[in-house]
Amino acid sequence: MEDQSALLQILAMSLNIPIESFYALDATDEQRKHRVEIGELVEAFEKVEGHIARRRCIDYVKAVASAFR
Incomplete structure (x- = not known):
């Protein structure tokens, strides 16, 4: 979904984190x-x-x- 990717990019920029953080395989369920x-x-x-x-x-x-x- 393109809108979701754009939203994640905006979030990453706003939080000053790499967008890859949203796709981290080692993230816990809580994260x-x-x-x-x-x-x-x-x-x-x-x-x-x-x-x-x-x-x-x-x-x-x-x-x-x-x-x-």
Whole structure:
């Protein structure tokens, strides 16, 4: 699927990691699940229209992340 490859390229660039990281054969099941979730998050975020709505999404994710530190 070409869209998935493009999405992985965008994710790799955003995370500053090589795209090959998504295809690592030695990745654990938990690492694979994590990568799928990142892809789902970015894919859903791309569908959010409007700067204010996207900003709310970012703020929410940051708040949840900081609650677990």
